[in-house]
Amino acid sequence: xxxxxxxxxxxxxxxxxxxxxxxxxxxxxxxxxxxxxxxxxxxxxxxxxxxxxxxxxxxxxxxxxxxxxxxxxxxxxxxxxxxxxxxxxxxxxxxxxxxxxxxxxxxxxxxxxxxxxxxxxxxxxxxxxxxxxxxxxxxxxxxxxxxxxxxxxxxxxxxxxxxxxxxxxxxxxxxxxxxxxxxxxxxxxxxxxxxxxxxxxxxxxxxxxxxxxxxxxxxxxxxxxxxxxxxxxxxxxxxxxxxxxxxxxxxxxxxxxxxxxxxxxxxxxxxxxxxxxxxxxxxxxxxxxxxxxxxxxxxxxxxxxxxxxxxxxxxxxxxxxxxxxxxxxxxxxxxxxxxxxxxxxxxxxxxxxxxxxxxxxxxxxxxxxxxxxxxxxxxxxxxxxxxxxxxxxxxxxxxxxxxxxxxxxxxxxxxxxxxxxxxxxxxxxxxxxxxxxxxxxxxxxxxxxxxxxxxxxxxxxxxxxxxxxxxxxxxxxxxxxxxxxxxx
Amino acid sequence: xxxxxxxxxxxxxxxxxxxxxxxxxxxxxxxxxxxxxxxxxxxxxxxxxxxxxxxxxxxxxxxxxxxxxxxxxxxxxxxxxxxxxxxxxxxxxxxxxxxxxxxxxxxxxxxxxxxxxxxxxxxxxxxxxxxxxxxxxxxxxxxxxxxxxxxxxxxxxxxxxxxxxxxxxxxxxxxxxxxxxxxxxxxxxxxxxxxxxxxxxxxxxxxxxxxxxxxxxxxxxxxxxxxxx
Numbered sequence: 001x002x003x004x005x006x007x008x009x010x011x012x013x014x015x016x017x018x019x020x021x022x023x024x025x026x027x028x029x030x031x032x033x034x035x036x037x038x039x040x041x042x043x044x045x046x047x048x049x050x051x052x053x054x055x056x057x058x059x060x061x062x063x064x065x066x067x068x069x070x071x072x073x074x075x076x077x078x079x080x081x082x083x084x085x086x087x088x089x090x091x092x093x094x095x096x097x098x099x100x101x102x103x104x105x106x107x108x109x110x111x112x113x114x115x116x117x118x119x120x121x122x123x124x125x126x127x128x129x130x131x132x133x134x135x136x137x138x139x140x141x142x143x144x145x146x147x148x149x150x151x152x153x154x155x156x157x158x159x160x161x162x163x164x165x166x167x168x169x170x171x172x173x174x175x176x177x178x179x180x181x182x183x184x185x186x187x188x189x190x191x192x193x194x195x196x197x198x199x200x201x202x203x204x205x206x207x208x209x210x211x212x213x214x215x216x217x218x219x220x221x222x223x224x225x226x227x228x229x230x231x232x233x234x235x236x237x238x239x240x241x242x243x244x245x246x247x248x249x250x251x252x253x254x255x256x257x258x259x260x261x262x263x264x265x266x267x268x269x270x271x272x273x274x275x276x277x278x279x280x281x282x283x284x285x286x287x288x289x290x291x292x293x294x295x296x297x298x299x300x301x302x303x304x305x306x307x308x309x310x311x312x313x314x315x316x317x318x319x320x321x322x323x324x325x326x327x328x329x330x331x332x333x334x335x336x337x338x339x340x341x342x343x344x345x346x347x348x349x350x351x352x353x354x355x356x357x358x359x360x361x362x363x364x365x366x367x368x369x370x371x372x373x374x375x376x377x378x379x380x381x382x383x384x385x386x387x388x389x390x391x392x393x394x395x396x397x398x399x400x401x402x403x404x405x406x407x408x409x410x411x412x413x414x415x416x417x418x419x420x421x422x423x424x425x426x427x428x429x430x431x432x433x434x435x436x437x438x439x440x441x442x443x444x445x446x447x448x449x450x451x452x453x454x455x456x457x458x459x460x461x462x463x464x465x466x467x468x469x470x471x472x473x474x475x476x477x478x479x480x481x482x483x484x485x486x487x488x
Numbered sequence: 489x490x491x492x493x494x495x496x497x498x499x500x501x502x503x504x505x506x507x508x509x510x511x512x513x514x515x516x517x518x519x520x521x522x523x524x525x526x527x528x529x530x531x532x533x534x535x536x537x538x539x540x541x542x543x544x545x546x547x548x549x550x551x552x553x554x555x556x557x558x559x560x561x562x563x564x565x566x567x568x569x570x571x572x573x574x575x576x577x578x579x580x581x582x583x584x585x586x587x588x589x590x591x592x593x594x595x596x597x598x599x600x601x602x603x604x605x606x607x608x609x610x611x612x613x614x615x616x617x618x619x620x621x622x623x624x625x626x627x628x629x630x631x632x633x634x635x636x637x638x639x640x641x642x643x644x645x646x647x648x649x650x651x652x653x654x655x656x657x658x659x660x661x662x663x664x665x666x667x668x669x670x671x672x673x674x675x676x677x678x679x680x681x682x683x684x685x686x687x688x689x690x691x692x693x694x695x696x697x698x699x700x701x702x703x704x705x706x707x708x709x710x711x712x713x714x715x716x717x
Binding site: 379 | 680698
């Protein structure tokens, strides 16, 4: 369109100059008249390029010859004067148009490069060091669409080197086939058949990530080369960002794997210790009992049997914890919620823990509402908390259990008078396999609080530890209790 | 009176059978053993024991299915052995007709108490009109509940719950059984009704409701009124 516009403007300018020359023809010589046309030729060369310039030169010579040089009305380029004028017009026009065309191209190029650099910069600002794949791809699409005024699509390669369109983009079958081909070849391709789409592979030196597709009107000539560079730069940038994501994912995976292996090792070491301790007690006691050479009085026999009994109870506790741990680890811990009374949970928990040697002080109001939770799991929490409290505090000191319900949640607290936990370790005790330093002689797998945390969090609650002034520890957990059940 | 009664012990674990045989024999019971469901059914029909102790995890047969088959033709009490975290198994065993259960691991005191209650109920179903345990007394004939010398005022629902427990004293009563008997068949899934009224009942008859002396919670299953003195 703009090309025709150039011719039209040229034609209009020549018409104007011819009219002016006609009006002034009695005052001007034919050389002067010829000079009137020169600015038009220079103008058209500067503004509209080579075609309109040649058109302007030829037209000017013809009009000069026909209108201002006798014989009027006839085109007769015959005199040397005419040929000089004609030649001069053409030379001026062509040289000017070449020069200005060059300048114009340089300017366009510079502007295009600047825009491209700005867009690339914007892209790298948005996606560099991101570890969120979707964020990177969305930002890339947005910037591409703006920069190339195009409809950009991204195909990502899956594990089997098959391309999948990213997002809910509508994709033509042919487009996918073409993208797959470009992915394999690794070179930019244009597909005029597909509405002028351009396919750019996204790859780094290490790996291929997919193909960038631009549905747009492709440019031609030098612009096309520029555009090609721009597209390749974009694709490379996106590929680098995707590579960064992949590497950081691999790193994280490796880290997790290592952590889980370290955990398994620690667990195994601790478990074999925890299992062997009660087993040693049992084997030792029973062999003493069975030894015919050892004379035991009733009290000693009783002592041995009590040891066996306690060791077996400890083993049972450990097995329960391992079962819960496995469930937590398998991610299969789904609370079976029902309306339950926390008083009943405390009752059941206390029947499973040996607290005979110490007073258990209960501060549980009798009019607490029912709360929705998994009875067995929360009982597990209570058993672990009471068991811990009695393990880590001297015999005969009291354990206090309190419960209350407010608008938001049920809060249960178990407090002991034990040695307490250093304040910098209060949060760490809920970590995998953590044992407070200096408590090495106390039996237990260190799984109890971890399980409590898992169960409480599966219910949407919280658990934390607090030190008490004057020794002792409080462990508190909450369970959401905003809902209430009605009973007729 | 239960001394001399015969008990069929069904468990695939030899150490547990040995422990049960030793303990039960020492207390005057005759013990028959079976290591799998097939043998158990044969022994059950030929030896006609007074009680069966059945482990739910048998190698050849589903324990609950076995209870159903026995219950088609026999009312002999069945005591089920089950792991602690298998509440659903316990409940379905009780629904299938088992009389009571024991959670592994268990002590001899618990075992003997369950055996005694199961055998007693088989001989004299609900013939004791007065339940007395510590301070608590319940006179079913006169509908009077006392804690020490004081009479306890119970609402009709609370009394109905207590009556049901007294009739099955020493034995577990499931949430469903309570709901069915006290509220009616339409309410068997509304376990929270029982919990709320149990809370109210315990406030009236227990000194410390969270450490009950009389009505014990059986987590996930139901309640058990401690055996009469």
